[in-house]
Amino acid sequence: MHRPSLIETQLATELAEARPDLVSGYPAELPGARAAVLTRLWRALAHEPLPWVTRRVRGAHSLALWLADGRALHGPPADPYATDAYVTAVRLDGVSYDDPARLMTDLGWPHSAGFAGELGHSAASLALSRANRGLPPKEWPGRDWEWEQRVVDGHPFHPNCRSRPGLSAAEQLAYGPEHRPVVRLETVPVEAGDCLLTGDWPDELRDAGRLLIPVHPWQAAHVLKGAPGEPWRTGHPLLSLRTLALPDGKHVKTALSARLTSSVRDISTYSIGAAMTLSSFATDLASHTDGLLHITRTLGAATAGSPDLAAVLRESPEVYAGPGERVLPVAALATTALPESPSWLDGFTRLALTVGLRLLDLGVALEAHGQNLLVVLSETGAPLRLVYRDLADIRLSPARLARHGITPPELTGRLVTDDETTLRRKLFGSLIAGALAGTAGSGPALAAALETAVRDLPATPDLRALLEGPLPAKALTLMRLSPEVPGDQWAALPNPLAGTQ
Template sequence: MSAYLAALSGARATVLARLWRGLVHEPLPWIAARARGRDGIALRLVDGRRLHGPPSDPWATGTAVAAVELDGVAYDHPALLMAALRVPGGAAFSAELDHDVASLALSRTAPPPAGPPVEPWEWEQQSPDGHPYHPTCRSRPGFSAAEQLAYAPEHRPVVALQLVPVTGATVYGPWPAHWRDGNAVLLPVHPWQAEHVLGSRRVLPGPPAHPLLSLRTLAFDNQVHVKTALSTRLTSQVRDISAYSVDHALATSELTERVADRLGGRLHIARTLTAAGAGTPDLAAVLRESPYVHAGTAEQVVPVAELPRHFATHSRHERLARITEFARLAFGVCLDLLDLGVALEAHGQNLLAVVDKEGWPRRLVYRDLADIRVSPARLVRHGFPAPPLTGRLLNDDPAVLRRKVLGCLITGALGPLAGSTTTLGTLLDAATRDLPPTPDMRALRTQDLPVRALTLMRLSSDGEQWALLPNPLASSPL
């Protein structure tokens, strides 16, 4: 308890910094004007009230904000500030922020690793702080403190999955024989889901597994990972598995692999092996290849979210050189794949880097294809057949495709590695100046950068929302 209480003030300042970033940089309808002064940034609300806080670099990481003033009253707790703003959606968001502070403080009580990872999946259990820019970076509503200790990756537990017999399940691919019982398919289920969502359904003991960065995805070993349904909101989204995702899982994987083959070995796809569901989003599972099978001799596969920690042992010059090499590799791969017709959601969880023994990124691995976008027109233009897919995965709009790729890659991968607007601008220039001048690359170098409006999304029921930030190749932060 003493460690938790000691972590609370730092957790408040961390979440307040992320909230302040959203207030300063996102298109919130109740903010009428923003102005930078020598003593910080002032925001004028449409009702005439005034917010004042410190300067905000939208790409800074590891920041903390001690307090933000609303009409001269200082607030050091993000939940109290949001409640005082009295804006649409603010009451529910205030409760989330309160939970998030408590959850982050609890995460920070996890003892640091004793040494470098021994098992590959231990890379995914290093960091307690979650998404580097999200105001609800550690929000796990519905999870008690005991459940977070039992299931969250930063606490490094072993989770006992459960198996639910489902007769008449939809199955794609070779479902494991040991997970069948006569006509019934045994679906692996997260124990939180079994207790809180599935009610009176019969459950059987399942295999032990290690939680990964996304919490609902777990490693059985270094060969196979399982993505479970988890019907609670983690950061921005409820993490269940839709029937649509089950139906398209294998076809999406096979298509992406074929397209990635054009990249000459620079990108591996962690293949979807099999998927099954009961026709509802709260009871389904996807088995996929572990990304760690793609490590060669003396290589490691590291989630991009953990690259800052991986590079930390190098000098500042060596670290920047390795980050620059990663940026060249990541933009080259993602823009080439986008030109071919596949837009990856390449953030710090989904994208992994294969690094050699000197820490140099050599190749990339991508996992979890549920939210990519596919352009039939681009595929056909490059000689691929029309994709065997329907529905939300398909989109030919260049703005939507670029937003998917650039918004995730910059916000979720390169921005946290850069840690500031100045460094991000340097990395963007070094990573893209020699790339082919496709329309997508020109947009990256000349247009404002799309980012998910994370605060606006928590205040709105309209789903995915976007903001545009000044391109650091040509601008400096507010």
């Protein structure tokens, strides 16, 4: 019998006080949650360039990993694009492990203790999310935030898919979108002269020469301790948790200095300074997609000189949906009743690749994962157009833009690069190995949709690179195990399009 971990026990104790009605459902969800996290971890062990794995032996029905210290790991074949939790246990030198946190602890690699703690949080929080999930309605939701509440399991490939260390059970229930809460935001007043402001800042967020910065209640309690805050407006949390849909339809992105999944969700001064320049440029760039892509506009952005106290106001993707249409994050497609036909996935894949590769050729690589990329569906569920939100992590190539007669925006820093590998990794890793793979749900399904879609695409150098090489994906586990290495690290996944010409 599995012995509950300290994290699981702590969350259960907190749950008994916060939501006694979930006490029986929570432990029932733990085995499935551990398997979901273990499946994601096994994918990483099988495919990421981990220096502690020296050899991989793939059989028809098994996978063996030989470790640098002489030990061996055995488990099932690892489909890098599968989203079902198919790994219930793996064996380390003959000992069976069904708990990803215990496995990582006993592997004993550098930084594995900290990562094991995050894996334990991921499984425990995922069990909580599943225990409190709502029954999916028969009809499509009417508002954008209702789609985002349907995504219970989080990132489809990251072992830290639901890792929320620093958030108690009560706080997860109060702030996690899958728990369907209404969150009361606060505002903190800062002298306008001490702030960096770009774009328009509404009158309701100004007071006698001061700017009122919207603040998430978790941030106010745990980071801005003692800061003079006032209740402001309520909002519905979106997939990113720290971004909320307001009653008037606008979205507000707040700083949330907790490590969720992999990253601390603060807002850099660089992002605030670039926000309006990026928004204006991207709005003009969308005109090059023949109406297939809209980019949500940034309305205003402000920071009090700290990544812990900043906010961005954006328009809602809903403004780009016509009568009878619905716009939803690609991450929510897997939770949605769609037409049961392979042609649906083919059409959506063709649409996404057409837009993504066209922009890449022009000189813009989108971070088009399932949270940033949204799709507009017709009343019958047909994919019509795409919407993209949050420009903070795109990449711009001045050389490519200039080649097409497009004046690059006046930006410097991390957003700007002409390195083709960096540009392609940004798009391919997020769109194909992320959004499309998560929607397809398996390698064979992804391969079939891609093979159909690429037949109609222009034969650009980027498409040739996509056809000929391995598929890049962020090495998310390696990055957590090597925090001393700055920036992204990458894995080379088997390419579903290999041999497609």
